[in-house]
Amino acid sequence: MITPNGPAIGSHLATGDGRGVDAHLAAAAGAADAWHLPAQAIIVPHGDAPGAAAVAATAYAALRGLAGRVGRVVLIGPAHHRRLTGLGVPAGRTLATPLGAMPLDRATLDALLALPGTAALDDEACAGEPAIAAQLPFLQRVLGPVALVPLLAGEAGPDLVAEALALAAGDGPGTLVVISSDLSHGLDDGSARRLDTLTSGLIETLRGDALESAMARGYRAIGGMLARGRTLDLRTTALDLRTSADFDGRRERVVGFGAFALEDAASACLPEPLRARLQEAVHAALDATVRTGRPPPVTPEDWPRPLRACRQTFVTLELDGELRGCIGSSVPVNPLVVDVVENAHKAATCDPRFPPLTADELPRVEATISILSTPRAMPCASETELLGLVEPGRDGLILADGPRHGLFLPKVWDLVPDPRLFLAHLKVKAGLPVQHWSDRTTVWRFSAETF
DSSP: OOSOOOOOOOOOTTTOOOHHHHHHHHHHHHHHHHHOOOOOOEEEEEOOTTTTHHHHHHHHTTGGGGGGTTTTEEEEEEOSSOBBBBBEEESSSSEETTTTEBOOHHHHHHHHTTTEEEEOHHHHHHTTOOOOOOOOHHHHHHHHHHHEEEEEEEEEOHHHHHHHHHHHHHSTTTTEEEEEEEOOOEEEEEHHHHHHHOOOOOOOTTGGGGGGTOOOOTTHHHHHHHHHHHHHHHEEEEEEEETHHHHHHSSSEEEEEEEEEETTTTOOOOOHHHHHHHHHHHHHHHHHHHHSSOOOOOOOGGGGGGGGSEEEEEEEEEETEEEEEEEEEESSOHHHHHHHHHHHHHHTTOOOSSSSOOHHHHHGGGEEEEEEEOOOOOOSHHHHHHHHHTTTOOOOOEEEHHHHTEOOOGGGGGTTHHHHHHHHHHHTTOOOOTTOOOOOOOEEOOEEEOO
């Protein structure tokens, strides 16, 4: 309960000494060993169905390196016990849990109350709310002492949630956003897994506008976080995706659970073991292409969960230090490993600037993988305005005008560091004159992890 001396909540997850939470974190540690994320936000389940805490622990275990670096947590979940219009903001100053009291960031909560669409909640509305309660012992165990900004999302649009996040969390370090939400409810296991896979793809591609209530109880809070993620250029990765049937074996009516991490896309970095797996997949694809003319089949389920994230990628081939092919996708439609294998095959066979790669060349080829973030539109009325917005070294650009379009990866800045020349070369790649600009010209920016 959110009161100065309220009863403890979250007791279904933690005993007084935290052994319940510790057990979940220990069990998740193996899966999270490769992940020590500088995440800006996570999405985790909260239900009391079997498995919710185990899946949530996957994300929390990956945050172990943030202890002492995060001083505040903004926690948003759906309201289960009362119908709310907009966002509910607690009125108290502390929150009691089995692991001790948590202070509320009263100044931020009061500032949120000034937003249209927010309202103060009484203790009864906040008491025992599972969307809040389930996360508190994890936060205390993983992050240590932090100030809390707990919010309940009722009938709140993503714009209101995004505005509240911008006010409460800003875009700097030191604040973690936690979105508390289960996924599908009440479906049979097969139907739930299919729907949850679709939901996961929408979350990973920041498509919060396409989420519906059947996909996630906290879809409004998730939608607002994903809208904020587009603004901040975040990259979302599903770390775990299971159903309650994985824990109790009951497949008639299940609850879906997903754990997701959102990182700064420009600095996001796959762990070295996963990078090595992707490089192995690329070289296997090139070998199969040279021998058979086809890429090898890929079964995504055989690969680690982060390599199944829905991504757009480019594969660049160099022969003795010179470009030998570069093909990619600017729209995320495939799992990461599938997209990389397909683009490796196409870079070796379909780049119109080069003949197909040969067996003699294969031992001398070096492959570079670029994982693109979700492209963001850059509204601008002129080339001068565009040049004032571009961030050299960070921004990849997609320029389109009618049917013509061109894309430059961020690494092109190494060859063309001047923004005006960068844009001129991009226009030429799109098949447009160097001086061209029209009211149909549209530009998107993205960042990329390249290795």
